[in-house]
Amino acid sequence: MATIVPFGPQHPVLPEPLHLKLVLEDEIVKEALPTLGYVHRGLETLASIRDMDQMVQIVERVCGICSCIHAHTYCMCIEGLMGIEVPQRADFLRVIWSELHRMHSHLLWLGLLADAFGMESMFMHAWRIRERVMDVMEATAGNRVIISVNKIGGVRRDMSPEQLRWVLQVVDELETELDKIKAVLTNDYSVKKRTVGVGVLTYQQAYELGAAGPQLRGSGVAQDMRMTGYGAYKYIDFAPVVEKDGDSWARTMVRFRELYQSIDIVRQLIAKIPDGEIAAKVKGKPTGEIVCRSEQPRGELMYYVRATGDKYLDRVRIRTPTFANVPPLLAMLPGCEMADVPIIALSIDPCISCTER
């Protein structure tokens, strides 16, 4: 006989409210039915009462963790519509802050995952390392998480050469700290026991269900929106991080290796950053419609903006990666044990307030 067990919206492993109705037979999950809508805030609708400059701060609040990337993508849309050429230095600074966001997001997630499989010391170490990244953002941008540095046409703050040198120093420290965690993460028996072979998503499933980000790359699909070369990524040399297995372990390793990749990208950016202006002048109002895509820590982010030359934008539509990652989650859950559900749910790095906006 099937039993229905509710998982969430209040659950110790979930940072945000996602509700799954788990249909169980003994300890095995047969089906999972999701319910979303606990944190809907109507941020897209705010476009009709806030002007396009104010919307930069509003879209940053779609997701607390990757706020800079949201604002970057939104600004790319408006700049594309108005034909503004962003100064090269601004592009580099935006991408430096974006990569710092990716690092702190992945470290936060690593901590949460460690907490979910009961390894509290790694949770605390991951968050201790993350604190260094947030210090960098506080010192360079003014705030710790929602940093509000993007504006239409460029960025609001510049980094001095001393600050850039200090960022490099912090990034070096991060690498040594990560090496220490890597030894624990990759060799520990209990970590592998909880993650290897749990929540397998095959290449075919990932492709067909439209998974995004580390979820997709963990299943062997080499797709990364940064390869499209938006912002300053076109000047940087890197390749998407791919793992073949498609289980929770593969996704963990994709995110862990992306931390090293982000460190490498920050180093390249600081080595190549040009001097010059940090913001272009903006005049007039945008007209037309545009779609911009970028890579969030969780995957592909898409913005659609339609403007009619009015003070307010006609429509802002945001498609976030967790929205794309929910169907693959539902495909992974049937057949797994009840005790593995928290690990599998966390392995997609759910950001529910992103999804519901």
Add this chain to the structure above:
Amino acid sequence: MFDMTATVLRNFLSKTHTRLYPFQVRETFENVRGNLDIRIEECIMCGMCQKKCPSQCITVNKEAKTWEVDPYSCVYCGICVDHCPTDCLFMHSEHRKPARIKENNQQIQLKGPEKKKKAQE
């Protein structure tokens, strides 16, 4: 095993990694957006901050010559500071102190100088 013993001993002998927050406050960095403030005597009551604020936490009353901010709505983005024509708005790097209760009077209201008003008339 030996690695772990060394780590345990080091942790026993080293300083704590955390602070007792309200008693021991971490030093903030320069130019951090901690708290919004105004030099009210320099304010010309143009209302630009109110117009540009994304969270609409500032209210400027030209007749009564008052400038109000709701600190619970403010998101500390610093847009008002960027747009202030007289540079009378500024951000402190210290954050607001924790409190046990939300004060009833949330608004911080400041009154501009009366003299200027008479001079204008």
